[in-house]
Amino acid sequence: MTSTYTVLPYDATAWPQALRRIARPDVLERWGAVDRSPHAPRLVVVPDGGDGDGDGDADGHGWSAAALVTARPGTAYVKIVDAVGDVPAAVDAVLAYADEQRLALVKWEGWTVSAEDAAAAGFAPLRLPLTHGREEEEADEPAGPGSGYVRWPAGEGIAEPPPYYRQSTHFTCGAVTALLARARAGVEPWQSLDREAELTLWRDATNFPACEPVGLGVAVRRRWPTAAVEVFLDTDEPVLLDQLSGSEREWRAVLQRASRSDARRSGVPVDGRRLSLTGLREAIGRRRQHVLLLVSLATMQGFDVPHWVLCHGVVPGAVVVEDPWFNAAAGETWVDAHLLPVPDASLDAMSLLGEDRVRGAVLIGPG
Incomplete structure (x- = not known):
């Protein structure tokens, strides 16, 4: 598991050049399409020692991988929105970060990751919501990811987790x-x-x-x-x-x-x-x-x-x-x-x- 990583502030108005080199423009556009600030967005960065000083500092020199992570305040998880560059290295860094923070689990939105790559990283697939697609149409919201994954610590977790269901009103x-x-x-x-x-x-x-x-x-x-x-x-x-x-x-x-x-x-x-x-x-x-x-x-x-x-x-x-x-x-x-x-x-x-x-x-x- 990757042990060398840096956690940097997330600023959708000023992407570091090192991030632009390893992340597709459409991924960065999706990251910046909403105000993620209520959920403490961070970049977990893996330095590569090349093209720059390699220390993973705020200037963004020498990144081989990065992941945008967020989480609700007051909870015990972290969510990978996307991992870019060397994806396995980015995910290993997030897992190391979650372990150091003693979080209960790590989630991964399926925007850009395949089921095979998620499984190779030890993530289990989540069942699609019963209302997938309906809630975005009714609320005029952007569509959510078509898949999601979760990784619990060894020996823990919820057996046969239920599918997700989103309430269709603000009061039900x-x-x-x-x-x-x-x-x-x-x-x-x-x-x-x-x-x-x-x-x-x-x-x-x-x-x-x-x-x-x-x-x-x-x-x-x-x-x-x-x-x-x-x-x-x-x-x-x-x-x-x-x-x-x-x-x-x-x-x-x-x-x-x-x-x-x-x-x-x-x-x-x-x-x-x-x-x-x-x-x-x-x-x-x-x-x-x-x-x-x-x-x-x-x-x-x-x-x-x-x-x-x-x-x-x-x-x-x-x-x-x-x-x-x-x-x-x-x-x-x-x-x-x-x-x-x-x-x-x-x-x-x-x-x-x-x-x-x-x-x-x-x-x-x-x-």
Whole structure:
């Protein structure tokens, strides 16, 4: 594995000449087509000792390989957007960098790499999203890569990872995570996940427009009567209403009280304790449950909006989630949001919401 590499700042307005010598113009054009700054873009560079001083400095002399890498803040992965020049050397450098940073995994977008070359570097292919192509057409966004790859440390990873599904609206994240959980449990066929399915479940669970934890748990029980469902919410007060006041807040609070009555009638337990990260990891690992968890996007995306993610795997120091939304304007694709490892401390902080810092979660068992 390459041990000599340099990590340099990324500046799409001034490509170093050494990078221009080894990267195709169309690759550089794609790199600079979006503002990647929210996700800490970096160049991992391998010096070659030729044509210049060879020290891989900021002047860009003597590069044999380079990779553009990015990652969401508060997560435990790094993504190779492209590797250019001596591609195996560039990937080895990124792997060495990830190992030094103690990251949970490395991802690779399939813009320019073949499946054979990715496999030779130890990367496994990701299944294409169920909605591949649809989300870009509806959102007028650039198309994502037609393939993606992931490399876990030896002996770690997620067995039989699910395909990715992106929510088709800005408000159906709760419904999508529930559908993904049931599909992963083998209860729902993957081909049944579509816009009609997510909107139908959202309509049953919504507090307009958000899905609050108790209402979501009740909707899951109604949709799948034999499912083992448990809600954790460490407050008796209405949630997700901090930005509202007056009548707009009051009628949504009425609906949340009705959800608690529905939970009692349908036998969905609502635990008033805060679900700990230890309890969350145990639920996923030992009890084989899926956890729908409310988080704020402030850390990962820069705006404090409540959002549901599906927690479905654990690795040392991190929980693996599916995020049904990604920010294409910042250079994200489905490769970022799929199999997303979030360190325990980050997940603990981002899942405390609102002025009262409460945590909401819906646990769905294998039944």
